[in-house]
Amino acid sequence: MADLLSSRDRRPLRDLLAGPAPLVAPGAYDALSARLVEQAGFDVVYMTGFGTTAGLTGRPDVGLLTGTEMADNARRIVAAVDVPVIADADTGYGNALNVIRTVQTYEQAGVAAIQLEDQVAPKKCGHMAGKEIVPLPEMLGKIRAATDARSEMLIIARTDAVAVEGVDAAVERALAFADAGADLLFVEAPTSEADLERVATGLRGVAPLVLNWAEGGKTPPVSLERAGELGFSLVLYPIGTLLAATAGIRALLETVRREGTPASALPGLPAFDEFTDLVGLPEVRELEQRYR
DSSP, X not given: OOOTTOOOOOOOHHHHHTSXXXXXXXXXXXXXXXXXXXXXXXXXXXXXXXXXXXXXXXXXXXXXXXXXXXXXHHHHHHHHOSSOEEEEOTTOSSSHHHHHHHHHHHHHTTOSEEEEEOBOSSOOOXXXXXXXXXXXXXXXXXXXXXXXXXXXXXXXXXXXXXXXHOHHHHHHHHHHHHHTTXXXXXXXXXXXXXXXXXXXXXXXXXXXXXXXXXXXXXXXXOXXXXXXXXXXXXXXXXXXXXXXXXXXXXXXXXXXXXXXXXXXXXXXXXXXXXXXXXXXXXXHHHHHHHTO
């Protein structure tokens, strides 16, 4: 877990993706949830756009946040952990020129990889209805701009074409994304295991594949072992932390409303000292003594 004087010596994301099993990336929507992901022993954090939008605005993921707001959240998350951070960058927040600035801004924030999608702006969560996609040449230009602008950061190219044009069209788009230089391919929201197989078969050996295991979303909840058998290299669990936090807050507030105090809920919560330890108070006290 990152400390205030951390050297940020992170293991390269490429190395993690080369492992024999799929790399698991739980979602984080703020710095605290990112620290909890790392503390739980995961090797990478995924900054969810759905969760970032909910956390910053209390609203749904329908393209309300700007690139600056998203990159600022990414910067805070990167600073909180010592593992690579993969971050949602939506549509790149404009045309190919805007994508260049987006890539540079996220890379300056220390992000290891960004996800760019081919939706028409304002975009929607990939598991919502009513999506539209941009013409293929426009998306290919964005991918080329992204790969030209980056130094080390990986580019994940996502297509939302399954919901608009079908699985076969989505696979064809993803193949074109690879030709344009994308490092990882992400076909969003297949709606059956058979469709997952079609995606994996159509893209096998082209580039590492991403599976978005969106909790409660349109894609079937296959096991991690099955995801590996199909050939997926990266599995995202984007909003579980957000949903768990929502459930916990609701339960606490219901206790306070019903009983007048949170006393009966406290045994199920982290103790005060436990929480201050996990957010780094012992390190702060050590530094206070060092520099007194």
